[in-house]
Amino acid sequence: MTIVQRCHLVYPSAGRAVSVMMRKACDVSSATIYEVAARAGVSIKSVSRVLNSEPNVSAALKEKVDAAVAELGYRRNLSARSLAGASSSVIAALVDAALTIEHSRSGRGSDYLSRLQLGALLEVHAVDYHLMIEMVDHASARLRGELTALLSSIRPAGVILTPPNSDHQVVLDVLDEAGVPYARISPSRDPERGISVSMDERQAAADMTRHLIDLGHRRIGFITGPIAYGVSQRRLEGFLDAMHAAGLDAPAHAVATGDFTFDSGAAGLEKLLDARDATTAVFASNDDMALGALKAATARGRRVPDDLSIAGFDDTVSAVFSTPQLTTIRQPVGEMAAAATHRLVPALIRQLPEGEDPQRIVVPHALTIRQSTGPVAFE
Amino acid sequence: MTIVQRCHLVYPSAGRAVSVMMRKACDVSSATIYEVAARAGVSIKSVSRVLNSEPNVSAALKEKVDAAVAELGYRRNLSARSLAGASSSVIAALVDAALTIEHSRSGRGSDYLSRLQLGALLEVHAVDYHLMIEMVDHASARLRGELTALLSSIRPAGVILTPPNSDHQVVLDVLDEAGVPYARISPSRDPERGISVSMDERQAAADMTRHLIDLGHRRIGFITGPIAYGVSQRRLEGFLDAMHAAGLDAPAHAVATGDFTFDSGAAGLEKLLDARDATTAVFASNDDMALGALKAATARGRRVPDDLSIAGFDDTVSAVFSTPQLTTIRQPVGEMAAAATHRLVPALIRQLPEGEDPQRIVVPHALTIRQSTGPVAFE
DNA sequence: TTGAAAGCGCTAACAT
DNA sequence: ATGTTAGCGCTTTCAA
Numbered sequence: 154m155t156i157v158q159r160c161h162l163v164y165p166s167a168g169r170a171v172s173v174m175m176r177k178a179c180d181v182s183s184a185t186i187y188e189v190a191a192r193a194g195v196s197i198k199s200v201s202r203v204l205n206s207e208p209n210v211s212a213a214l215k216e217k218v219d220a221a222v223a224e225l226g227y228r229r230n231l232s233a234r235s236l237a238g239a240s241s242s243v244i245a246a247l248v249d250a251a252l253t254i255e256h257s258r259s260g261r262g263s264d265y266l267s268r269l270q271l272g273a274l275l276e277v278h279a280v281d282y283h284l285m286i287e288m289v290d291h292a293s294a295r296l297r298g299e300l301t302a303l304l305s306s307i308r309p310a311g312v313i314l315t316p317p318n319s320d321h322q323v324v325l326d327v328l329d330e331a332g333v334p335y336a337r338i339s340p341s342r343d344p345e346r347g348i349s350v351s352m353d354e355r356q357a358a359a360d361m362t363r364h365l366i367d368l369g370h371r372r373i374g375f376i377t378g379p380i381a382y383g384v385s386q387r388r389l390e391g392f393l394d395a396m397h398a399a400g401l402d403a404p405a406h407a408v409a410t411g412d413f414t415f416d417s418g419a420a421g422l423e424k425l426l427d428a429r430d431a432t433t434a435v436f437a438s439n440d441d442m443a444l445g446a447l448k449a450a451t452a453r454g455r456r457v458p459d460d461l462s463i464a465g466f467d468d469t470v471s472a473v474f475s476t477p478q479l480t481t482i483r484q485p486v487g488e489m490a491a492a493a494t495h496r497l498v499p500a501l502i503r504q505l506p507e508g509e510d511p512q513r514i515v516v517p518h519a520l521t522i523r524q525s526t527g528p529v530a531f532e
Numbered sequence: 533m534t535i536v537q538r539c540h541l542v543y544p545s546a547g548r549a550v551s552v553m554m555r556k557a558c559d560v561s562s563a564t565i566y567e568v569a570a571r572a573g574v575s576i577k578s579v580s581r582v583l584n585s586e587p588n589v590s591a592a593l594k595e596k597v598d599a600a601v602a603e604l605g606y607r608r609n610l611s612a613r614s615l616a617g618a619s620s621s622v623i624a625a626l627v628d629a630a631l632t633i634e635h636s637r638s639g640r641g642s643d644y645l646s647r648l649q650l651g652a653l654l655e656v657h658a659v660d661y662h663l664m665i666e667m668v669d670h671a672s673a674r675l676r677g678e679l680t681a682l683l684s685s686i687r688p689a690g691v692i693l694t695p696p697n698s699d700h701q702v703v704l705d706v707l708d709e710a711g712v713p714y715a716r717i718s719p720s721r722d723p724e725r726g727i728s729v730s731m732d733e734r735q736a737a738a739d740m741t742r743h744l745i746d747l748g749h750r751r752i753g754f755i756t757g758p759i760a761y762g763v764s765q766r767r768l769e770g771f772l773d774a775m776h777a778a779g780l781d782a783p784a785h786a787v788a789t790g791d792f793t794f795d796s797g798a799a800g801l802e803k804l805l806d807a808r809d810a811t812t813a814v815f816a817s818n819d820d821m822a823l824g825a826l827k828a829a830t831a832r833g834r835r836v837p838d839d840l841s842i843a844g845f846d847d848t849v850s851a852v853f854s855t856p857q858l859t860t861i862r863q864p865v866g867e868m869a870a871a872a873t874h875r876l877v878p879a880l881i882r883q884l885p886e887g888e889d890p891q892r893i894v895v896p897h898a899l900t901i902r903q904s905t906g907p908v909a910f911e
Numbered sequence: 912t913t914g915a916a917a918g919c920g921c922t923a924a925c926a927t
Numbered sequence: 928a929t930g931t932t933a934g935c936g937c938t939t940t941c942a943a
Contacts, residue, residue, distance in 0.1 A: 183684030185920055196930045201922065209928050228681035232620065233920035236611040236935045243664075250657075257650040257866050261849070267641025270649070271632050274665055278629075283686070284665045285622075286649065288657050302607035305562030307662070470640070474853025487636050564936055575914045580938065588912055612936035615919045 184225040193221035242282045245309040250290035272487030276494035300327040311497025336493035341383030352518045358391025369529035370434040374425035388438040418445025440465035458527030477524035563604040572600035621661045624688040629669035651866030655873035679706040690876025715872035720762030729893045736897040737770025748908035749813040753804035767817040797824025819844035837906030856903035
């Protein structure tokens with residue numbers, strides 16, 4: 154049973170009576186800054202100074218305050234801080250409502266969002282910040298008002314934007330107007346707005362293409378995503394970069410257009426092989442299409458990777474569970490979220506490596522070689 | 533460009549001058565309760581009454597206030613509310629630090645956590661609450677102090693506990709002492725503490741067993757999880773329930789003990805078939821073990837489901853990507869989180885169905901029949 | 912039924 | 928280098 158007793162202590166100068174519930178041993182309590190000040194025999198402003206690492210604090214004072222804080226197990230109240238100050242120690246991650254609902258209804262979690270959150274959570278936790286997850290509904294006519302209200306209600310220290318929010322004009326506008334720092338994960342336009350955290354899609358596609366070339370492949374097909382998407386463009390460019398750099402030909406019929414779906418991957422493979430049956434490798438610009446291509450290839454009697462190599466992009470969960478397991482590009486989602494958090498939390502910004510553009514972060518990707526790619530068959 | 537102008541308005545009775553930054557059209561702003569009161573020509577207390585649906589409010593007053601709120605796009609400031617009131621409109625989900633770090637390092641998100649969060653997020657969003665994700669580190673010696681500080685810093689309206697936090701004594705103790713309502717997802721002990729949200733593990737296992745029996749199977753093997761785990765016990769009991777109900781024999785050699793890992797599933801299958809080669813179906817108490825069993829069965833020359841049916845439990849992502857796809861029990865994680873949120877948010881509690889114990893919620897599970905189970909072969 | 916005034920626990924100007 | 932005081936935007940007694 155918990156023993157509760159009341160202690161009344163009077164803050165000397167303010168003459169402010171503070172009544173406090175003290176729990177057993179007084180070691181776990183929700184002390185206030187007044188109690189810390191009283192215990193240390195200083196003013197609340199001094200406590201605040203120490204807590205915020207402000208300049209002009211004597212070592213002796215700091216020591217007294219630190220001791221009192223430790224003895225009381227004191228932690229600043231989040232609400233009071235954000236109410237009084239300019240912003241809170243909360244990082245808000247804005248996720249898309251439509252995607253959330255879709256994921257929830259299908260009963261499948263989002264691997265992407267999960268990795269992202271875990272990455273941010275670890276960083277935030279280390280500096281005593283907090284992670285809030287919020288949904289924004291693009292379909293809402295009142296999006297602008299809702300977002301403004303959200304920001305003024307939460308007053309986050311920073312906001313992490315995930316696709317498709319990263320490129321949403323209204324969201325960016327409201328954030329700019331509110332003066333809230335924000336980091337955009339994998340933005341595909343307006344690169345100058347906010348902090349952008351991305352991977353080098355073009356280089357990654359080139360790396361994968363190079364991997365296929367190194368395996369001896371010369372006739373390589375490519376399946377793009379929707380042309381309208383920036384990422385589709387960049388992945389295609391990377392493919393062409395590597396082909397040209399190797400002095401290889403990438404004719405028009407070596408490129409099929411898909412829409413990032415399984416079925417479009419299957420169709421793309423049909424088209425590529427119909428156009429050039431001697432194709433020995435196909436690089437699809439996402440995993441779903443690669444898996445579709447894998448299925449179509451098998452149906453066509455091609456063994457993967459013996460008769461045909463197939464590569465994907467994204468490293469989704471399904472890439473590991475396919476047969477054969479898919480060679481793909483791993484998006485460093487967790488690292489991106491961690492990097493974003495780093496630019497949003499003042500205490501962490503100082504620790505950044507020198508000479509890096511603090512606004513445009515490029516996180517290294519990883520070529521993940523599994524079993525769907527192999528050396529070209531001896532001809 | 534944003535046009536900023538200052539408006540000074542004086543709250544009549546308080547004589548309190550409020551200076552406000554008004555943005556273009558004054559339709560998206562961070563209005564305060566004073567502005568709403570001024571606009572409606574009432575006191576702030578009246579606004580507060582309307583906002584909180586307190587009794588003793590005339591229809592005329594409510595109408596005026598509602599209009600002012602709508603015109604100003606007013607939303608209450610979260611920090612101010614939680615500072616002044618007893619608690620905030622924040623639901624905190626406490627996840628395990630070790631699991632988080634493990635997931636983050638492996639580069640794989642947590643499907644479980646993701647589904648859970650999405651389920652909670654949708655509910656919370658609907659009532660203008662907010663979801664905060666926090667990590668708790670069981671390994672920390674200062675766990676108790678850290679948790680207390682966390683609670684007093686955030687002052688959440690409620691806390692959602694995921695395994696293994698659901699059963700952590702210190703966590704439950706601190707929550708009780710702080711008087712914060714909490715919901716435990718899938719607790720396996722102390723069922724009387726807090727709100728518990730779970731599925732009927734025993735019934736689910738019985739359902740799956742019944743499914744196998746209905747397919748004509750008579751000699752069914754079972755692979756348990758670690759005996760120490762409560763869920764292992766309950767799933768085994770469910771298996772035995774169904775066997776006995778059907779008048780079938782479940783001898784000791786029809787039960788193998790695993791530890792929830794892939795390898796232990798493979799080993800379990802070997803043991804079961806060694807003991808009784810005529811076994812026609814094996815039910816593993818989680819998907820990982822079922823997949824291990826699947827592999828071992830195939831290696832042994834048994835075709836699944838033609839020569840042997842295999843069933844799992846949990847419906848993890850891998851269950852969908854195996855060949856054949858796994859018949860399993862789907863844990864309604866999203867629904868559990870939604871139910872938990874419902875009992876934690878005062879505004880939602882009233883909407884509960886009649887006659888249901890509000891403290892012990894059992895969420896319906898789903899038997900998910902895929903391709904790894906089939907009719908027993910004609911003998 | 913409605914309003915006035917006192918905080919909640921901080922931060923931030925403004926003293927000293 | 929340290930202290931005083933006035934809010935931040937609400938909720939909550941207590942009055943009227």
